[in-house]
Amino acid sequence: MTSYISHTTVDCADAFTLSRWWQGVLDWAEDPDDPNEPGHEECLISSRDGRHKVLFIEVPDVKQGKNRIHFDLRPAEGTRDEELARLLALGATEVGDLRKPDGGGWVILADPEGNEFCILRSEEEQAAWSPVAAQDA
Structure with missing residues (x-):
């Protein structure tokens, strides 16, 4: 039995804004059936082939180090x-x-x-x- 990485999660202060920024960097897309919108606390983007995903989740903690x-x-x-x-x-x-x-x-x-x-x-x-x-x- 093995596991695989479903997606990579990035903790952040503003999931929508950061997901949009990374969409532009990577030329990735959001799910058209579940679009990311301002105010969403969780925003997912995927590679064009759908094999790789990054999930941005809002957390109250501030980034503290490397x-x-x-x-x-x-x-x-x-x-x-x-x-x-x-x-x-x-x-x-x-x-x-x-x-x-x-x-x-x-x-x-x-x-x-x-x-x-x-x-x-x-x-x-x-x-x-x-x-x-x-x-x-």
Whole structure:
């Protein structure tokens, strides 16, 4: 017997607003038969194929420290730095920059409620990087 992850839950102060923000980041959708609305204390969004879900639940507690679990995002198209610019324009905040001179690394961001997440290089950038090329540089 095994288990599987039904969905990931994010505690927050404003479920509707945060779910809408993440919808824009991920290009995910809500259930048309149960749409998220202002004032809802629970708001669910899903990947377009329905395989992945994130549930935002309002809680009275304020965020107190670093997240113990977080999302690592990879751009679906374009580069890490282009996606970084897009996310900052959407309202993310840069928390830490761990990019390396060879192009590796990532950037730590926070969503509008302070939940940390990382932006990695795109698959194309990752595939183009070669340890041999990095040694020759």
